Amino acid sequence: MTSSTSTRKTAETSTPVHPLIGERWSPRGFDRRYVLDDGALLSLLEAARWAPSANNSQPWRFLPTRRNEVTFDQLTDLLAPGNRSWAPAASALVLVAAQTADDTGRPRPWALYDTGQAVAALTIQAQATGLSVHQMGGFDADAARRIFNLDSTLTPVVVLAVGRHDADARLPEPLAAREHASRSREPLDALLLTDRGSLTHRGPLTDTGRADTA
Numbered sequence: 001m002t003s004s005t006s007t008r009k010t011a012e013t014s015t016p017v018h019p020l021i022g023e024r025w026s027p028r029g030f031d032r033r034y035v036l037d038d039g040a041l042l043s044l045l046e047a048a049r050w051a052p053s054a055n056n057s058q059p060w061r062f063l064p065t066r067r068n069e070v071t072f073d074q075l076t077d078l079l080a081p082g083n084r085s086w087a088p089a090a091s092a093l094v095l096v097a098a099q100t101a102d103d104t105g106r107p108r109p110w111a112l113y114d115t116g117q118a119v120a121a122l123t124i125q126a127q128a129t130g131l132s133v134h135q136m137g138g139f140d141a142d143a144a145r146r147i148f149n150l151d152s153t154l155t156p157v158v159v160l161a162v163g164r165h166d167a168d169a170r171l172p173e174p175l176a177a178r179e180h181a182s183r184s185r186e187p188l189d190a191l192l193l194t195d196r197g198s199l200t201h202r203g204p205l206t207d208t209g210r211a212d213t214a
C-alpha cells in the first residue's frame with residue numbers, strides 16, 4: 001500500500017487550519033520506486049521562486065538531483081548517518097543554500113529567513129501535489145561547500161528529501177516508532193509574546209481586528 005493518506009498525522013489544532021497545513025508532516029518512509037518527473041520537480045522549485053524576500057533579494061539557491069544521478073549519491077554521502085538510513089529512498093534530494101552576503105560581501109541579514117520561507121512554499125506545493133518533503137539539517141555543510149564549489153557568499157542550509165510517502169517502508173528503530181507517533185507542538189499560548197492574556201481565551205475578533213470582549 002502506498003498512499004499519503006494511509007498514515008495520517010493530522011495536526012490537532014485549536015482552530016481549523018487549511019488541510020495543506022494540517023495534513024503535512026515529514027515522513028522518513030519514501031517509495032523508492034517512485035520517479036519524480038521534470039514537471040513535478042519544476043513546480044516545486046517554481047513555488048519556492050515565488051516566495052517573498054527582503055527587498056525581493058531572492059537569496060535562495062537550489063541544487064536538485066534525482067535518484068540514480070551522481071549528485072544524488074554525493075549528497076547522500078554528506079548526510080548524517082541517521083538521515084542516510086532512510087533518505088536515499090526519496091525520489092529527489094535538494095541541497096538548499098542561502099546567499100548570506102551579496103556580491104560585494106555585504107551581509108544579507110534576512111537571507112536565512114527568506115530561504116526558509118522559500119522551502120516552506122516548496123513544501124506546501126509538494127503537499128498539494130501528493131508529494132512529501134523531509135528537511136534535513138543533519139549533513140556536512142562544509143563538505144557540501146567544497147564538493148559543489150559553493151562560493152563564500154553561499155551558506156548551505158538544509159538538504160530536502162522529496163518523494164512519495166510509503167507507509168509500508170521499512171525503517172530502523174527508533175525511526176520506525178517515530179514514523180507512527182502523533183505529531184505535537186507547543187500550545188499556541190506559549191508562543192505569544194504578550195502579557196495581555198491568552199489569545200485563545202479572548203472573544204472573536206471584530207472587523208477592526210480588536211478582540212470583541214463585550
Ligand SMILES: Cc1cc2nc3c(=O)[nH]c(=O)nc-3n(C[C@H](O)[C@H](O)[C@H](O)COP(=O)(O)O)c2cc1C
Pocket residue numbers: 024025026027083134135136137138139158183
Ligand atoms: C531546519 C530543519 C532541520 C531538520 N533536520 C532534520 C534532520 O536532520 N533529520 C530528520 O530526520 N529530520 C529533520 N528535520 C525534521 C523535523 O524533525 C520535523 O520537521 C519536526 O520534528 C516536526 O515534524 P513534522 O514536520 O512531521 O511536523 C528538520 C527540520 C527542519 C525545519
